[in-house]
Amino acid sequence: xxxxxxxxxxxxxxxxxxxxxxxxxxxxxxxxxxxxxxxxxxxxxxxxxxxxxxxxxxxxxxxxxxxxxxxxxxxxxxxxxxxxxxxxxxxxxxxxxxxxxxxxxxxxxxxxxxxxxxxxxxxxxxxxxxxxxxxxxxxxxxxxxxxxxxxxxxxxxxxxxxxxxxxxxxxxxxxxxxxxxxxxxxxxxxxxxxxxxxxxxxx
Amino acid sequence: xxxxxxxxxxxxxxxxxxxxxxxxxxxxxxxxxxxxxxxxxxxxxxxxxxxxxxxxxxxxxxxxxxxxxx
Numbered sequence: 305x306x307x308x309x310x311x312x313x314x315x316x317x318x319x320x321x322x323x324x325x326x327x328x329x330x331x332x333x334x335x336x337x338x339x340x341x342x343x344x345x346x347x348x349x350x351x352x353x354x355x356x357x358x359x360x361x362x363x364x365x366x367x368x369x370x371x372x373x374x375x376x377x378x379x380x381x382x383x384x385x386x387x388x389x390x391x392x393x394x395x396x397x398x399x400x401x402x403x404x405x406x407x408x409x410x411x412x413x414x415x416x417x418x419x420x421x422x423x424x425x426x427x428x429x430x431x432x433x434x435x436x437x438x439x440x441x442x443x444x445x446x447x448x449x450x451x452x453x454x455x456x457x458x459x460x461x462x463x464x465x466x467x468x469x470x471x472x473x474x475x476x477x478x479x480x481x482x483x484x485x486x487x488x489x490x491x492x493x494x495x496x497x498x499x500x501x502x503x504x505x506x507x
Numbered sequence: 508x509x510x511x512x513x514x515x516x517x518x519x520x521x522x523x524x525x526x527x528x529x530x531x532x533x534x535x536x537x538x539x540x541x542x543x544x545x546x547x548x549x550x551x552x553x554x555x556x557x558x559x560x561x562x563x564x565x566x567x568x569x570x571x572x573x574x575x576x577x
Binding site for chain 2: 357358360364365366367368369370371372373374392393396407416418419420422424426428429435436437487489490491492493495503505
């Protein structure tokens with residue numbers, strides 16, 4: 305980082321500092337053209353803490369990769385909107401660093417609950433449940449959060465949408481570096497054919 | 508194209524030809540386990556088929572009578 309420009313305002317008093325908007329508009333703090341904090345005229349303070357990525361249609365392909373996730377992110381959520389594929393396998397999430405996706409070493413298991421219940425384990429990725437039918441349209445959220453030291457934990461809670469099943473999963477893994485990407489796929493390499501997915505991240 | 512890549516900072520979507528690897532192929536038993544009727548429904552079918560021992564059938568009937576369908 306280069307030298308910072310320092311702007312001192314009324315810095316020689318111990319009485320604090322007051323920003324005044326002389327109209328009824330909001331007061332915004334911006335950096336690089338982006339508003340990072342807003343104080344509205346009604347007194348509410350808005351500091352966005354969740355950033356959404358770009359929603360992607362899961363209507364083709366066998367995987368969706370989200371890359372260039374900013375460093376310093378502590379929690380990532382993946383939101384499923386009726387994600388369907390042409391196979392019966394559960395959804396799988398892998399995370400990685402600038403060196404690539406990590407495809408082994410996960411401690412993860414998932415299960416489904418409904419008319420029947422079964423579970424499974426995976427070392428190849430975070431398992432978001434177990435089992436499935438071709439017509440399943442996954443809805444819900446998966447959360448991946450760091451403990452620090454590049455250790456990440458995952459929990460998933462989704463539903464099939466078109467069937468009376470819920471699916472849960474959990475897992476953890478230690479990465480060799482800073483997380484900057486993740487992949488949604490299935491264990492079977494099935495092709496996505498419906499819905500959309502997005503991620504959001506928090507610092 | 509078999510894989511989509513989304514750069515979350517730019518929003519750019521790139522399509523790649525490579526597939527996600529096959530990690531696990533479900534066995535027929537796994538597929539069956541997911542789609543079988545619930546154990547409760549299977550037992551209820553056996554009850555209605557009249558194959559339960561008399562004491563078990565009587566116990567089930569007593570509960571059905573206690574909570575009749577509306």
